[in-house]
Amino acid sequence: MAGKAAKSVVKAIGEFQYPWRETLAKHKDELSKGVWGYWELGAWKSLGISARRRARLRKEVLLAGQDWPYDPARKEIRVKMKGHKCDRISAEKRENTAKLMEKMPEMLLAYKKRRWAKKMKEEEASKNK
Structure with a gap:
């Protein structure tokens, strides 16, 4: 009996320390669809979680030392230098x-x-x- 009580206390403390786990589990499929939203049957659908809450959740996950796989892929670094075309051609x-x-x-x-x-x-x- 004491073991069950200890486990429930540890579970309650763990959930209190990491409230983002529940939110992440709840919105996991929604977050995997995109950062801002997604196209479904030719119509744009926004995410079920707002951008502000998504950003707060991301920050909490990263502060806890976990990885956040839902960020979009980064673009390549621009190799072409800025300047006038005539200078490059010459x-x-x-x-x-x-x-x-x-x-x-x-x-x-x-x-x-x-x-x-x-x-x-x-x-x-x-x-x-």
Whole structure:
């Protein structure tokens, strides 16, 4: 009998310390539907729990050291830097020009070979006529 009384006292103290557990259990399916609401059959439905109460519940859960899985996924960090488009384009053009200048000797040799081959073809065609 004393064991039951002790258990009920511990249970009552535990529930008093963590009142958010009942609220979380009550609104668990509602919270999993979204942060602000959800679409159902083409109509927007708001959550059964208000945003203020949801925020208070979230704060209590986090302060108790538990995790809160109902937050929406975070967006990726913006990689593209702000600024004027013309500045970005000119920097890209300068980089591209530097890469092409490294390839320039090979490109010139290829051009000279093509020109020489064309000249040889023209000479053979003029000889054969």
